Amino acid sequence: MLQAVNEPRVGAAEVVRESHLAAFRFMLRARLLDDKFAALYRTGKIHGGVFLGRGQEALSAALGVSLKKTDVFAPLIRDAAGRLAFGEPILDAVRNYLGSALGPMRGRDGNVHRGRPRDGYLPMISHLGAMISVVNGVLFARRFKNISGMVGAACLGDGATSTGAFHEALNQAAVEKLPLVVVVADNQYAYSTPTDRQFACESLADKGVGYGVASHTVDATDLTACLKIVGGAVAQARAGNGPQLVVAKLLRLCGHGEHDDANYIIPELKNSALGRDCLKVAEEFLLRNKFTDAAQLAVWRSETIREIEEAVAQVQREPAPDPYAENWSAISSEHLNETHLENGH
Amino acid sequence: MATEITYIDAIREAQAHALRDDPRVFIYGQDVAAFGGAFKATKNLAKEFPGRVFDSPISEDAMVGFAVGAAIEGLRPIIEMQFADFSTVGFNQIVNQAATLFWRTGVPCPITVRLPFGGTSGGGPFHSQSLETIYAHYPGLIVLTPATVEDAYSMLLEAVAIDDPVIFCEHKFLYRHLKAEKLPTEALPVGKARIARVGRDLTIVAYSAMVQDALEAANELLTEGWEVEVVDLRSVKPLDTDTVMASVARTGKLLCVGESWPWGGVTAEVIARVASEGYGLLDAPPQRLNAKDTPVPYHPNLWAAHRPTVRAVAAAARKILRS
Structure with a gap:
């Protein structure tokens, strides 16, 4: 169990400790899982790209632990931590990256494009900002069905705030007063484009103000701040106070994908406070405050590595999708399929 | 005594029928609620079906994304694009979100996107387009083009019942040009010429x-x-x-x-x-x-x-x- 349960009347200090430890363990699991995907990529075991969340784990985990299983979550490419915290099994992630026929997308889509829509876990399309209005629609539908108390979260990067989809959807959520939380990881680069070529406002949080959306900013290298600000925004949305925008500052500690050496990231940023590794910062915080000790950290690390290795070993023995057994139909209404599109094969 | 029913009446009646029969159906689009739609295809529906017909902001992308989310949650949204021409603003959500959802995830996407389309005199370059070809090109979409009052009615009803995204192309010239004596009680199924x-x-x-x-x-x-x-x-x-x-x-x-x-x-x-x-x-x-x-x-x-x-x-x- 990652969260303290059944403990009578835990004090405030204990709650803080438990929430940090829970989030930290998801951060660690995500980092180790990402490291494994990077290694598999380097050895040619993964088709297509690999996209890591290195440097974004505190933000992503803080969001994930703030959500309930009955909430709605549309993560983006650097949210391995949030996905795990929302309940995604490591096996789903591994299956999707290795293209297993048993994975959530059955080899039809890969890597970060995974989810289970019926569980409120939405699989991203590549078009940035496009998932926000889908979250809006799920939230609207639940309200339509008289289900209350839920929250929907959508994750973006700084680049996605330049899309029309972002603006349309944020405004739509405000008009409908939906319990939406949009989390923007302002990680200084959209692929290679620096923020001064992406936007000209002082803070991306200003964009929320224009739509009547409550805006928050947070230092995403600091887990404590992330838990407070992201958790607070989720609580505000849940309490019925309308959509919330969280803009988190950090530096991407990797390339856009593993194909990208990110030589464009300037040293000044790497050496700044933004360039701190949130995982190291959190680890030091936990040790300094005696929330845990080095021996326990080592156990978590080795346990997680074993779990990941076992998942990879299992998935590598699983069947790949079979093009001859594939149902080449893009619609669910089988009777409406075209019958004259065979193109000779 | 037979009353005259136009093509647009048929579209309105089909939506009323769908709202009456299926509590999962709702209508979302620009000016569709109290105003009844730019062409009056949703006239009085907001009054007859309170809490089922909603005005949207002028945000075609977000309108379609919203419909996809609602469909994932089990509802059956009908989206009215004010003119087919404007659906290009929502094109990404239609062809990349709605049309791929079932194939990627196994979760069907039962949305109906109504496109008032085609030329009318004086419409000009941005209120006259016919986009059936472009949508038909994408896998995952059903594209319907009714030519009669009867088909406008029966095919729209069927569109709402279909478990996949339907692009419903209703011709603006036919709206008030075609008339029938009564609505059909039976029809050819979608997919039959x-x-x-x-x-x-x-x-x-x-x-x-x-x-x-x-x-x-x-x-x-x-x-x-x-x-x-x-x-x-x-x-x-x-x-x-x-x-x-x-x-x-x-x-x-x-x-x-x-x-x-x-x-x-x-x-x-x-x-x-x-x-x-x-x-x-x-x-x-x-x-x-x-x-x-x-x-x-x-x-x-x-x-x-x-x-x-x-x-x-x-x-x-x-x-x-x-x-």
């Missing part, structure tokens, strides 16, 4: 408003002694190739007419299928007739010459018949 007129000399394949032009052209040609068969595709995706092929087998000649632009498209698709699968049935090279390859013009003189007219259809038919 209809023989709108029987003839032995030439098959004209058409859909939506062009069916009416084809029928008028057939009347004109009858006075010259030609018996022309008119096939109304009804749905362009799926495309009922079997009915087309059977007609061509009877007539040996094919003209395909569409209001959309000439490069590629539904007419080209029909001809490609007939040429590859029914080459031996043809007595003459199959022909097609489309709009001109320019944006749709504003002035009536230009507009009337831009799209295929009854005269142009009849002339194209004569050319094949005399070959």
